[in-house]
Amino acid sequence: MMNLRSKRTRIAVAGLAVLAMTLSACSSSKNNSSGGGGGGTGSTPAKKTVKVGLAYDVGGRGDKSFNDLAAAGLEKAKADLNIQTKELSAVQGESDQQKADRLTLLATAGYNPIVAIGFAYAGSLAKVAPKFPNIHFGIIDDNSSKLPNVEGLVFAENESSFLVGVAAAQATKKKNVGFIGGVQTPLIQKFQAGYAAGVKAVDPSIKVQVAYISQAPDFSGFNDPAKAKVIAEGMYDGGADVVYHAAGGSGSGLFQAAAAKKALAIGVDSDQYQTATADQKPYILTSALKGVDTAVDNFIKDDAAGKFKAGSVRFDLKAGGVGYATSNPIIDPYKAKIEDFKAKIIAGTITVPTTP
Amino acid sequence: MSIQNPLAPDATAGRTGPPGDLERTGRFGTAQFILIGLGGLILLSFVRAVTGASPLTAGGTVGATVALAVPIGLAGLGGLWSERSGVVNIGLEGMMILGTFFGADFAYFSHSPWMGILGGVLGGLIGGLVHAVATITFGVDQIVSGVAITILATGLARYLAGVFFTGQGGGGPTQSPSIPQFQALKVPGAESFFGKIEAHHWLVVSDVAGLLRGLTTTLTPFTILMILLFPLTWFLLWRTAFGLRLRSCGENPAAAESLGVPVYRMKYIAVMVSGVLAGLGGAFLADFAGIYREGQTGGRGFIGLAAMIFGNWRPGGLAAGAGLFGYTDAVQSRGQAKSVHALLLLVALLLVAVGGYLLWRRRLRPAIAGLVGAVLVFIWYSVTNDIPVEFVPYTPYIITLLVLAVASQRLRMPAADGIPWRKGQGS
Numbered sequence: 035m036m037n038l039r040s041k042r043t044r045i046a047v048a049g050l051a052v053l054a055m056t057l058s059a060c061s062s063s064k065n066n067s068s069g070g071g072g073g074g075t076g077s078t079p080a081k082k083t084v085k086v087g088l089a090y091d092v093g094g095r096g097d098k099s100f101n102d103l104a105a106a107g108l109e110k111a112k113a114d115l116n117i118q119t120k121e122l123s124a125v126q127g128e129s130d131q132q133k134a135d136r137l138t139l140l141a142t143a144g145y146n147p148i149v150a151i152g153f154a155y156a157g158s159l160a161k162v163a164p165k166f167p168n169i170h171f172g173i174i175d176d177n178s179s180k181l182p183n184v185e186g187l188v189f190a191e192n193e194s195s196f197l198v199g200v201a202a203a204q205a206t207k208k209k210n211v212g213f214i215g216g217v218q219t220p221l222i223q224k225f226q227a228g229y230a231a232g233v234k235a236v237d238p239s240i241k242v243q244v245a246y247i248s249q250a251p252d253f254s255g256f257n258d259p260a261k262a263k264v265i266a267e268g269m270y271d272g273g274a275d276v277v278y279h280a281a282g283g284s285g286s287g288l289f290q291a292a293a294a295k296k297a298l299a300i301g302v303d304s305d306q307y308q309t310a311t312a313d314q315k316p317y318i319l320t321s322a323l324k325g326v327d328t329a330v331d332n333f334i335k336d337d338a339a340g341k342f343k344a345g346s347v348r349f350d351l352k353a354g355g356v357g358y359a360t361s362n363p364i365i366d367p368y369k370a371k372i373e374d375f376k377a378k379i380i381a382g383t384i385t386v387p388t389t390p
Numbered sequence: 391m392s393i394q395n396p397l398a399p400d401a402t403a404g405r406t407g408p409p410g411d412l413e414r415t416g417r418f419g420t421a422q423f424i425l426i427g428l429g430g431l432i433l434l435s436f437v438r439a440v441t442g443a444s445p446l447t448a449g450g451t452v453g454a455t456v457a458l459a460v461p462i463g464l465a466g467l468g469g470l471w472s473e474r475s476g477v478v479n480i481g482l483e484g485m486m487i488l489g490t491f492f493g494a495d496f497a498y499f500s501h502s503p504w505m506g507i508l509g510g511v512l513g514g515l516i517g518g519l520v521h522a523v524a525t526i527t528f529g530v531d532q533i534v535s536g537v538a539i540t541i542l543a544t545g546l547a548r549y550l551a552g553v554f555f556t557g558q559g560g561g562g563p564t565q566s567p568s569i570p571q572f573q574a575l576k577v578p579g580a581e582s583f584f585g586k587i588e589a590h591h592w593l594v595v596s597d598v599a600g601l602l603r604g605l606t607t608t609l610t611p612f613t614i615l616m617i618l619l620f621p622l623t624w625f626l627l628w629r630t631a632f633g634l635r636l637r638s639c640g641e642n643p644a645a646a647e648s649l650g651v652p653v654y655r656m657k658y659i660a661v662m663v664s665g666v667l668a669g670l671g672g673a674f675l676a677d678f679a680g681i682y683r684e685g686q687t688g689g690r691g692f693i694g695l696a697a698m699i700f701g702n703w704r705p706g707g708l709a710a711g712a713g714l715f716g717y718t719d720a721v722q723s724r725g726q727a728k729s730v731h732a733l734l735l736l737v738a739l740l741l742v743a744v745g746g747y748l749l750w751r752r753r754l755r756p757a758i759a760g761l762v763g764a765v766l767v768f769i770w771y772s773v774t775n776d777i778p779v780e781f782v783p784y785t786p787y788i789i790t791l792l793v794l795a796v797a798s799q800r801l802r803m804p805a806a807d808g809i810p811w812r813k814g815q816g817s
Contacts, residue, residue, distance in 0.1 A: 092564075092685070093684070094563060123563075125544070125548075126684060218779070218780065243726070244779075246779070246783065247783070248783050249784070257685035258683075258686055258688050259680070259683055260675055260679040261723060263680075264454045264457065264458060264720060264724065265723045267454065267724065268454070268723055268726075271448065271724065272724070272725070283564070283565060283683050286683075287679055311568045
């Protein structure tokens, strides 16, 4: 009887496993070769053909945030180049080896350049890149690599956070603002540091409440809107009237709490006023923008033009790589002061801290 | 199973007896429950007054506690049904994931949160059915099937989300658009009336007002329905012939079969109900968050399973465990480091209470462990002013573990739990 059982066990388990793999595979790979608009031979002879591989972080296309911005950058590049792409996404809780396999897959299929979206790829890229010295790699949010074929694309999130901090400090009536970080990592602490510095630059007496949803290596904090909602409600009940989040997909919880408490919230990465629901829009003061799209677009174009340079590129306020959103008109009265600080940061008279 | 002497219910309480006694010692009457509740409230009120950490008893904390405890409790309740029939269900997390997706999907496309409940039921039912077919009919190893279901559910939810949500106002493979939610039932006037009393910070009175404000202004119809499932489970499993039969399949399926209990059918029902409950937990989570988001369950299914084990496979113990977890999670989320520091005092006092109770029951070793723990926690409380921020998110895990580890010293799982059963095996 044991034999019979274990045989059946194996068959059933194998069946389930195969089914699971198939399902996740067909959802995560997206292979489209785009003609780049003009298409036909001769009509756009100036367009150079490049094969671009994109490895997204968890979420992939359609996350309304980070990965979508990278995809937007790719679309922008398509305006000038004839691009063939292969786009693959990471899955929740995968290992470094799976990331390395994904990069290797793109490299062996002849995609060059390859862009890795997110610092989570740093470890696997360090292993894969030396094996393909002729392929150029770009990685968002990481500048740790010293390899000759890797370019790190990093952002001055502390500077954009500083600007929304200035906005929050002007908008708060109770002299109490909040910050919700997704996962406590140095990257997210950069947002916190910049935001707090911006608030204090306007009025040092304003209280800044800080909370993180989870601690690294538990990355659930980027995908837990319920928890973000509870934390935001606690902050609003605790006297805050403006709360800024750097919590990825958890952010929708903050916007809900803001709408329910009729208090203000600040978005992150993309202009979240645009994607919020109608009842939440009035409460989204602004968003700290991160030009992942610009970075991806520039990287692909520069590489096609033979201007790849190893090392790292920093997208800051000066380079126009970060900024703040002005789509909600309630930000208008605060703009003058924000622009004032922006000019000072660009001129170098204010240095924004990167650690809290 | 074991023979008990009805005239001397407490005679065996002091020592480790046969299985039947173990379940009995954990049971309290209504009066004791009210006493414990009152004692807890006074304790909380005292801690709040001493530390000045008002989030401990604020009205909003009640709402947050319920919102954070219900998904965990429901997953645990699902595990309870399944394991009481003898099937270990480690696939709760996967069934919960299906619940979040189907709950959000149904609610979004029907524009009604009520349909989200139905979606959660269906999603969980699919998961439960797969587990039942694999483990009961085909005798697959129950752990392996559970793990496979969790992997499968993750992939399935992502695939279906891509199919259904792409192009729907901000949705995609990883998240849904905003979905219609249940609104909290608010008793007219309660908010301002209790709010005023709460603001005075009177000992006990303001804390009761905070509790009442939470209960009268933050609960949704969904929440209330889900809480009712706990007493309903207790009634069905412990007060009906159906429940006795179902539990007998988890204790001794051979004996049950010999008495004419349809073991397969009972197990099927239990595992499917288990899936439904976990799915409801998922749908509740999606409803509270107002969105389906990949990975939003974040291991709550596993936490529920742990709460059920610590709760000694009983609805009351499970509810206490999930409630304690939800409460500490709510306090740490809302109040951050200062409130967590205040919680240390509460934990010290709780450990004293539990230790004292155990001492009274002459269970020396756990009693001493509890009291030593209390002293240590109290020293920690008095020599520090704050808690490292890195520690804060882990508070619920540590406190629940600490309290339940002392309180639930003698756990007994159903005797035939996890053992595959083939028809006619006993004869």
